[in-house]
Amino acid sequence: MKFTFKPSPNYRNEQSTSSIMMELTIGLLVIFAAGCLINLKINGTTALLHCIFALLVCLIATVGTEIIWCVVLKKDVVEHLFSSYPWVTGIIIALTVRPNVSYFALAVASVMAIYFGKLVFGGFGQNIFNPAGVGRAIIAISFGSAVVADVVSGATPTSTISSYGWLMNGANASAFLNDFGGLTNMALGLYQGAIGETCSVLLIVVGIVLAWRKVIDWKVPTIYVSTVFVLSLLVGLMNGQGLWYPLFSVLTGGVLFGAVFMLTDPVTNPTSSSGRVIFAMGAGLLTVLIRVKASLPEGVLFSILLMNMLTPAIEKWCDGNQIKNIKKLQRNVVITAIICLVVGAIAGFSMKASDANYVNVNTKIIVDASYGENALANVDTSNVKVISEENGTFTLASKGFDGENEFKITVENGAITSFEVTAFNDTPGIGDAITQESFTSKFNGATLGSEIDVCAGATYSSNSALAAASAALASGN
Amino acid sequence: MSLLTGPMRKHVNGHKELTDHVDVKKIDAGNLVYIPLVNGNAVAGEVLVNEGDKVKVGTVVARRKDNFIVPLFSSVSGTVKGKETFMHAGLKPVEHLVIENDGLYETEQAFEPIDYTTATREELCDYMMNAGIVGCGGAGFPSYVKYKFAKDVKLLIINAVECEPYITADYKYVSEYKEDMLRGVKAMLKMCEAPEAVICIKETKKAFIEEMNQFLKDEKNVNVKEVPDVYPMGWERTLVYEVTKKRYDRLPGEVGVVVNNATTAIAFGQALVTGRGITEKFVTVSGDAIKEPCTVRVPVGVRTCDIIAACGGYTKEDVLLIAGGPMMGRTIPNDQFVITPYSNALTVLENVPVKEVACLRCGRCSDHCPAGLQPVRINNAEKAKNMELIEKLNVMDCIECGMCTYICPSKIAVTEGVRRAKRAMALKKK
Ligand code: SF4
Ligand code: SF4
Numbered sequence: 059m060k061f062t063f064k065p066s067p068n069y070r071n072e073q074s075t076s077s078i079m080m081e082l083t084i085g086l087l088v089i090f091a092a093g094c095l096i097n098l099k100i101n102g103t104t105a106l107l108h109c110i111f112a113l114l115v116c117l118i119a120t121v122g123t124e125i126i127w128c129v130v131l132k133k134d135v136v137e138h139l140f141s142s143y144p145w146v147t148g149i150i151i152a153l154t155v156r157p158n159v160s161y162f163a164l165a166v167a168s169v170m171a172i173y174f175g176k177l178v179f180g181g182f183g184q185n186i187f188n189p190a191g192v193g194r195a196i197i198a199i200s201f202g203s204a205v206v207a208d209v210v211s212g213a214t215p216t217s218t219i220s221s222y223g224w225l226m227n228g229a230n231a232s233a234f235l236n237d238f239g240g241l242t243n244m245a246l247g248l249y250q251g252a253i254g255e256t257c258s259v260l261l262i263v264v265g266i267v268l269a270w271r272k273v274i275d276w277k278v279p280t281i282y283v284s285t286v287f288v289l290s291l292l293v294g295l296m297n298g299q300g301l302w303y304p305l306f307s308v309l310t311g312g313v314l315f316g317a318v319f320m321l322t323d324p325v326t327n328p329t330s331s332s333g334r335v336i337f338a339m340g341a342g343l344l345t346v347l348i349r350v351k352a353s354l355p356e357g358v359l360f361s362i363l364l365m366n367m368l369t370p371a372i373e374k375w376c377d378g379n380q381i382k383n384i385k386k387l388q389r390n391v392v393i394t395a396i397i398c399l400v401v402g403a404i405a406g407f408s409m410k411a412s413d414a415n416y417v418n419v420n421t422k423i424i425v426d427a428s429y430g431e432n433a434l435a436n437v438d439t440s441n442v443k444v445i446s447e448e449n450g451t452f453t454l455a456s457k458g459f460d461g462e463n464e465f466k467i468t469v470e471n472g473a474i475t476s477f478e479v480t481a482f483n484d485t486p487g488i489g490d491a492i493t494q495e496s497f498t499s500k501f502n503g504a505t506l507g508s509e510i511d512v513c514a515g516a517t518y519s520s521n522s523a524l525a526a527a528s529a530a531l532a533s534g535n
Numbered sequence: 536m537s538l539l540t541g542p543m544r545k546h547v548n549g550h551k552e553l554t555d556h557v558d559v560k561k562i563d564a565g566n567l568v569y570i571p572l573v574n575g576n577a578v579a580g581e582v583l584v585n586e587g588d589k590v591k592v593g594t595v596v597a598r599r600k601d602n603f604i605v606p607l608f609s610s611v612s613g614t615v616k617g618k619e620t621f622m623h624a625g626l627k628p629v630e631h632l633v634i635e636n637d638g639l640y641e642t643e644q645a646f647e648p649i650d651y652t653t654a655t656r657e658e659l660c661d662y663m664m665n666a667g668i669v670g671c672g673g674a675g676f677p678s679y680v681k682y683k684f685a686k687d688v689k690l691l692i693i694n695a696v697e698c699e700p701y702i703t704a705d706y707k708y709v710s711e712y713k714e715d716m717l718r719g720v721k722a723m724l725k726m727c728e729a730p731e732a733v734i735c736i737k738e739t740k741k742a743f744i745e746e747m748n749q750f751l752k753d754e755k756n757v758n759v760k761e762v763p764d765v766y767p768m769g770w771e772r773t774l775v776y777e778v779t780k781k782r783y784d785r786l787p788g789e790v791g792v793v794v795n796n797a798t799t800a801i802a803f804g805q806a807l808v809t810g811r812g813i814t815e816k817f818v819t820v821s822g823d824a825i826k827e828p829c830t831v832r833v834p835v836g837v838r839t840c841d842i843i844a845a846c847g848g849y850t851k852e853d854v855l856l857i858a859g860g861p862m863m864g865r866t867i868p869n870d871q872f873v874i875t876p877y878s879n880a881l882t883v884l885e886n887v888p889v890k891e892v893a894c895l896r897c898g899r900c901s902d903h904c905p906a907g908l909q910p911v912r913i914n915n916a917e918k919a920k921n922m923e924l925i926e927k928l929n930v931m932d933c934i935e936c937g938m939c940t941y942i943c944p945s946k947i948a949v950t951e952g953v954r955r956a957k958r959a960m961a962l963k964k965k
Contacts, residue, residue: 060853062886063868065951067937069547069700069861075895075944141892183893275898277538329898329911332539373912379929380540381782381907387539 153254285342541902699860
């Protein structure tokens with residue numbers, strides 16, 4: 059019989075750091091699977107393969123770095139890996155890049171993330187910066203152009219809007235949103251973006267599950283996203299933008315991913331509740347500031363790294379008995395909230411909507427140099443379907459503003475002899491200018507080299523007509 | 536505000552089902568009983584009997600006599616055999632008065648019973664002092680002190696929460712001695728001049744609440760109050776905050792409240808009619824390394840090994856034998872120590888090694904510390920020997936409730952680190 063002495067308490071909660079990390083890993087893999095499906099749907103099989111390989115490269119590089127480190131320092135590899143969890147960093151890096159990033163860039167970033175982001179600080183629990191954030195920043199800064207061609211096509215919503223200074227006026231804004239399928243599409247994630255950052259709805263669901271399982275602290279993502287929303291709303295309202303603007307701001311550019319998986323990294327958070335509230339608010343403010351003032355698409359990433367740096371200061375600011383110092387803590391939080399609003403308002407005040415016309419970024423226009431730039435031959439025909447063809451007479455459907463218009467076009471010897479709009483589905487009163495004789499008559503005798511002006515005020519509908527004509531001419535040849 | 540401070544409490548798995556529905560087992564004293572000549576941390580200064588003296592159940596055998604007066608009673612009838620020194624439930628070597636049990640259990644009134652309905656407040660306070668009524672928080676703090684100086688009290692809180700895992704003794708005791716408790720509570724109401732008393736019971740103990748409501752249905756100013764099933768709901772500050780939503784600085788009296796344990800109320804209620812102090816205890820013997828977990832009824836001064844034997848013995852070779860519950864109770868490295876007037880549990884757990892990993896900085900310890908401290912910060916400051924920071928972190932407010940170690944996902948002995956910081960702080964203060 060043996061009676062062992064151990065100081066109290068001799069009772070432990072079931073949850074362990076390992077179980078937390080395992081559940082986090084599962085959450086990340088769910089997001090990864092969704093990212094793969096999205097890429098398969100919108101970019102095809104090559105993109106899917108690239109997603110999978112990106113993950114593998116990151117995993118091998120992160121875990122490999124720690125294994126080598128263990129071998130060099132003669133540590134027990136298995137024990138070290140299961141108290142350091144390098145794969146979490148690996149998966150996060152893979153999820154925050156687009157599938158076309160070069161494997162080389164990923165490998166370098168992963169090694170640096172583990173080595174400079176974690177090991178040099180003394181390992182898990184000691185690091186100041188979120189290791190995955192470090193890796194992602196290295197990719198953003200050093201390998202911005204290291205992409206593999208032909209994997210994905212088109213820009214991301216955040217990179218697009220950031221090139222317009224995060225503000226667009228009326229028509230431009232709606233054309234822009236339309237290009238990416240509107241807010242619904244953004245919520246579902248069916249647009250170009252980082253592998254794990256687009257599927258907003260799923261991110262919210264996974265975030266709620268993880269918070270409910272007490273894997274992440276619900277306060278951090280909730281307050282962060284709310285701050286981004288409120289400040290974007292403020293900035294938007296000051297510049298005549300509607301509700302779409304804050305919604306767009308939280309749905310894109312990795313806000314939700316960062317909120318659920320990066321900002322919540324406990325190691326780089328303050329440990330006190332009030333500290334976390336302040337931390338999350340500060341990150342929200344920085345995200346919006348970096349976006350609107352520096353016009354960078356990576357606002358989320360840099361805001362997280364900057365706040366990581368402030369963590370020790372916030373920690374000190376909130377020290378002491380939390381009950382006796384409740385007044386001080388309340389004051390700290392209120393001050394932070396006021397700073398957020400004031401700075402946000404100043405930023406919003408100094409913004410100006412871009413006057414530049416919005417250019418469709420997602421269409422690959424193949425320019426045929428033997429024709430003029432504006433010739434029918436160079437019109438984008440990717441949204442045209444040939445429904446039937448009979449002795450040189452084509453029936454075609456071509457996407458306009460919000461519907462598909464149908465055309466009946468006859469081509470003889472490379473020139474159009476008859477042009478008719480057989481069904482018009484765009485906005486009545488605006489786009490229907492294209493059904494008028496004054497417009498359709500322009501196509502009589504048109505060839506691939508012809509340049510035809512669009513109807514003022516009916517750009518989309520006109521373009522659908524141009525595209526149909528181009529497609530008919532191309533097939534008729 | 537829990538957004539800024541965290542919840543400061545947590546539901547813990549109580550394993551109460553182990554002993555909840557097991558009948559109370561009566562254990563008789565063996566040939567010898569050992570009355571620890573100690574009260575809390577203070578040694579009983581005055582021993583009133585000599586070797587060879589005859590004593591009865593209820594005879595005052597010794598008395599603590601420093602700032603407080605607390606008598607100690609014999610729990611059996613028989614002959615005083617002398618003194619013996621060995622380890623006590625407080626982990627210190629202590630003198631015990633050895634009494635040979637004659638098995639007759641003859642009783643003696645140590646003092647005249649008193650009718651609380653006619654007695655004055657002062658008489659009742661003196662009576663409580665003479666009866667040796669102590670709090671059951673393990674420290675054995677004499678209860679009369681609370682009443683003697685009570686002023687403007689609006690509410691008497693009777694603590695029947697029993698938030699430590701595994702323990703069911705208090706609830707069985709209350710259930711068995713409802714009348715005595717009510718008498719005690721009424722006398723206490725008189726002593727603190729409060730208009731109302733509430734008996735706090737965990738909301739998960741549905742049957743018990745029902746039973747108490749039924750019993751109290753004719754009482755106007757004594758009611759049951761259901762409280763959440765969280766740890767440490769039984770801690771005075773947490774309980775007072777739950778009931779009144781007020782925080783106090785040093786003593787509950789500041790917010791017009793007196794808190795007393797239900798077991799104390801029973802002991803007092805009994806003393807009022809029997810004229811005897813606490814000579815018998817309900818003790819829960821539970822855990823995952825005891826054969827037949829149950830609650831036993833046992834005279835003060837019986838050795839633990841005899842109680843364990845009556846519960847079927849140990850089921851594991853290497854155990855943690857805890858005087859009290861697993862959160863705050865001390866592990867004792869032998870099973871020779873005896874039941875004291877403020878014991879209520881023996882917890883026997885298998886000794887499983889705990890593997891510690893690096894601190895995740897998750898903040899759970901800070902979020903759940905009932906005293907509002909930041910155990911992780913205190914631990915780091917202690918490691919860095921940063922006394923200034925330790926002081927700023929109010930380390931002395933720690934009640935060693937064990938929550939921080941319990942909750943830590945990295946399995947760090949956080950409470951131990953806080954204790955080290957407290958010791959360092961106490962040294963510096965000297
Ligand atoms: S043991 Fe002390 S520091 Fe730890 S939770 Fe309890 S009161 Fe807080
Ligand atoms: S609960 Fe444990 S891991 Fe979490 S902050 Fe406290 S000491 Fe660190």
